[in-house]
Amino acid sequence: xxxxxxxxxxxxxxxxxxxxxxxxxxxxxxxxxxxxxxxxxxxxxxxxxxxxxxxxxxxxxxxxxxxxxxxxxxxxxxxxxxxxxxxxxxxxxxxxxxxxxxxxxxxxxxxxxxxxxxxxxxxxxxxxxxxxxxxxxxxxxxxxxxxxxxxxxxxxxxxxxxxxxxxxxxxxxxxxxxxxxxxxxxxxxxxxxxxxxxxxxxxxxxxxxxxxxxxxxxxxxxxx
Amino acid sequence: xxxxxxxxxxxxxxxxxxxxxxxxxxxxxxxxxxxxxxxxxxxxxxxxxxxxxxxxxxxxxxxxxxxxxxxxxxxxxxxxxxxxxxxxxxxxxxxxxxxxxxxxxxxxxxxxxxxxxxxxxxxxxxxxxxxxxxxxxxxxxxxxxxxxxxxxxxxxxxxxxxxxxxxxxxxxxxxxxxxxxxxxxxxxxxxxxxxxxxxxxxxxxxxxxxxxxxxxxxxxxxxxxxxxxxxxxxxxxxxxxxxxxxxxxxx
Numbered sequence: 001x002x003x004x005x006x007x008x009x010x011x012x013x014x015x016x017x018x019x020x021x022x023x024x025x026x027x028x029x030x031x032x033x034x035x036x037x038x039x040x041x042x043x044x045x046x047x048x049x050x051x052x053x054x055x056x057x058x059x060x061x062x063x064x065x066x067x068x069x070x071x072x073x074x075x076x077x078x079x080x081x082x083x084x085x086x087x088x089x090x091x092x093x094x095x096x097x098x099x100x101x102x103x104x105x106x107x108x109x110x111x112x113x114x115x116x117x118x119x120x121x122x123x124x125x126x127x128x129x130x131x132x133x134x135x136x137x138x139x140x141x142x143x144x145x146x147x148x149x150x151x152x153x154x155x156x157x158x159x160x161x162x163x164x165x166x167x168x169x170x171x172x173x174x175x176x177x178x179x180x181x182x183x184x185x186x187x188x189x190x191x192x193x194x195x196x197x198x199x200x201x202x203x204x205x206x207x208x209x210x211x212x213x214x215x216x217x218x219x220x221x222x223x224x
Numbered sequence: 225x226x227x228x229x230x231x232x233x234x235x236x237x238x239x240x241x242x243x244x245x246x247x248x249x250x251x252x253x254x255x256x257x258x259x260x261x262x263x264x265x266x267x268x269x270x271x272x273x274x275x276x277x278x279x280x281x282x283x284x285x286x287x288x289x290x291x292x293x294x295x296x297x298x299x300x301x302x303x304x305x306x307x308x309x310x311x312x313x314x315x316x317x318x319x320x321x322x323x324x325x326x327x328x329x330x331x332x333x334x335x336x337x338x339x340x341x342x343x344x345x346x347x348x349x350x351x352x353x354x355x356x357x358x359x360x361x362x363x364x365x366x367x368x369x370x371x372x373x374x375x376x377x378x379x380x381x382x383x384x385x386x387x388x389x390x391x392x393x394x395x396x397x398x399x400x401x402x403x404x405x406x407x408x409x410x411x412x413x414x415x416x417x418x419x420x421x422x423x424x425x426x427x428x429x430x431x432x433x434x435x436x437x438x439x440x441x442x443x444x445x446x447x448x449x450x451x452x453x454x455x456x457x458x459x460x461x462x463x464x465x466x467x468x469x470x471x472x473x474x475x
Contacts, residue, residue, distance in 0.1 A: 121314035124274050129328040129380060130304035139331060143318045221318055221360040 009191050012182060016196060019178040020203070026092060026174065027161040030099030034160070035153070037100060038107035043137065045112045056108070063105035069166055072098040076170045091170035099163060103156050110156075114148035115141055147218040154211040158204050165200075175199065225249060226384055226415070231280030231291065233266055233439075240266045241277065242439035248384065251413035255426040255447075258436035259462060264419040265311075267436070268386040271417070272308050273299045285383050304332060307377035311389040313369040315361040315376070321348060321368075322357040325375045347375045351405055367398025374405055378414075385409070387418040423470055427451060435459045 041059070044052045063071065076094040080086040089097075118141055126136040168177030175196060183192035226248040233241040240263040248254060256264045269275040270291065271282060277291035285305045289298045315324050322344050329340035348354045351371045361369055370390055377385045387406065391399045403425050410416060410429045420426065426433050427447045434444040435456070443456045454460045 119317075121310060121312055122316065125308075125310065125314035125316065125376075128272055128274060128303065128306075128308035128310075129376065130300055130332045132300065135331050139327070140316055140318070147318075221320070222362050 004194075005188055005191050008186065008188055009195050012192060012195050013199070015182065016175060016178055016199060019173065019175045020199065022092070022172075023161065023164050023175040024203070026095055026099070026164045026167060027157070029096045030103065030160055030164075031157050033096065033100040034104040034107055034156075037104040038111050039142070041104060041108035042111035042115060045108065046115050047133075060105045060108060063102050068098065068102045068163055069169065071102055072166055072170060091167060091172040094170055095164065095167040095172060099160055102163075103160050107153060107156055110152040111145065111149050114145035117148055118144050147222070150215060150218060151211070154207070154214070158207055161203060161207070162200060225283075227281075227283040227288075228267075228271065229281040229283075231267070231270060231277050231282070233263070233270055233275060233277045240439050241270065241280075244280070244439075244441060246434070246441065248415060248417065250383075251415055252431050253410045253413075253416045253429055254418065254432050254434060255430040256417065256419045256434045256436055257421070257423070257426060257462070257466075258442075262436045263439040264436050265388050268308070268388050268417065268419060271384075272306050272386055273303055274308070304380070305383045307380040307382040307385045309370070309373050309377050309385065309387045309390045311393050313361070313366070313373045313393070315364075315369055315372055317361055320358050320360050321353060321364065321372045321375075324361070324372055325379050328376065328379055344375075344379060347378050348372075350378075350408075351375045352401075365398060366394045367401045370394060370398070370402045371405055374402070374409070378409070384415045384417060387416060387420065389419050389421070391420065391422060421466070423451070423466055435462065437462070 041056050044056045072094065075086075075098055076089070076091065080089070122140055122144065123136060126140045131139065164174060165176035167174050168180060171177075173181065179192050179196040183189045186192065228244055228246040231241050231244040232239070242263075244263075244267055246267075256267070258264055266275060270277040270280075271284075273291075273294065276294070280291045282289055282291050282294075282302065284302055287298065287301055289302065294302070315321075316327065319327060322341060325347050326337075326340040326344035329335040329343060330337055333340075335343070345354065345357065348357055351374065353368060353371055353375070356364060356368060356372075359368075361372070364372065374385075374390070390406070391402050394402060399422070403422060406416070406418070406425070407429055418425075418430075430447050432444055433447045433450045435442050435450065435454075435458075437458050443450065443454060443459045450459070451463065454463055
């Protein structure tokens with residue numbers, strides 16, 4: 001076995017880091033959209049809104065039941081053949097869309113579980129002072145459910161950051177795509193993929209620190 | 225005046241409220257006593273529409289509704305004229321004491337935040353918890369939580385405050401501070417409907433005591449009459465049992 005080419009690795013890191021913002025942007029956009037969609041889906045499930053509840057179940061079933069890569073190919077390569085207007089959609093948008101739909105299906109279930117877990121007395125107290133259902137959700141239930149859901153949601157966010165690497169299969173030159181290109185130029189595959197692995201790892205660890213801080217903050221109201 | 229007419233509530237085959245008629249004068253303090261499972265709490269919960277009665281009529285603050293056919297709007301209007309004090313306090317866990325009291329003023333009554341907070345501070349002062357304004361429920365004792373619960377009800381400026389066994393979940397050491405606060409409210413002639421097992425409180429504070437059994441009002445009257453000269457055998461049996469546990473109250 002030959003030794004690692006450290007000089008190549010040190011030189012490669014700054015080149016790859018230029019693509020990190022795109023990776024993070026796709027993940028952040030995907031997470032934001034997924035949070036909104038998942039909250040809506042969760043509320044539909046909790047309130048058992050007719051028709052929408054059934055549609056939500058089907059949505060969750062499909063996006064949890066099929067691989068993300070299949071979904072991305074379906075949206076990016078498949079759908080435009082059926083709906084011409086979708087040929088306008090670029091790889092980045094398609095990735096964000098795919099991540100949103102895929103992860104919102106998972107996140108909806110953990111948000112729903114968090115909402116259902118809030119003690120019934122909180123609802124009764126809010127109703128007794130004359131709040132509407134919407135006020136009850138916004139002021140009492142969702143803030144408390146957030147605290148319960150944050151650890152699992154952060155897990156999904158971490159998973160989502162790593163899943164942006166699939167965008168390279170849609171021709172997007174993000175972190176993974178750039179590494180692939182660099183590696184096939186230098187033939188130093190091990191070094192190149194080791195560098196990109198370390199970059200992902202450091203990003204995720206940084207996020208874990210943020211998660212701990214966030215959980216501590218959200219728990220503030222609940223410690224004696 | 226508050227009026228409840230022919231209120232009926234069933235859970236499946238079990239009739240919990242079997243035709244309750246009750247009218248409450250402004251400023252009247254009514255204590256409801258009776259064995260467990262006779263519908264005392266359900267009566268309070270039906271007046272606040274935390275439960276929907278199967279039939280009957282509720283009149284409050286100029287609005288009279290058929291309980292079975294109340295619209296969402298009616299329910300909201302009625303709820304906003306009553307306040308509820310829960311057995312388990314039920315403070316908003318994500319809000320500190322001040323915000324618990326101010327929440328209704330801001331969200332339901334649409335007060336500006338500063339004004340609502342000023343009013344909430346006044347109330348905290350009154351209930352002796354001004355120094356706990358920033359404390360979250362988890363950091364308060366049971367007695368303190370229940371006083372905030374009462375403070376939250378006071379903020380509503382309600383026609384009627386409903387107390388559902390407000391001291392039953394408390395350690396004995398906290399009971400007096402909560403009853404003391406309720407007495408102070410009663411002295412101001414805040415209209416109150418109180419379900420409790422605290423017979424001494426009923427004696428000292430109530431204008432009228434109602435004895436419920438089997439989903440009906442069996443007997444009612446001023447406390448000195450009801451406690452010393454109960455007419456119905458069920459009332460006598462219940463009072464014998466309860467007063468045996470609280471001997472200082474025996475006539």
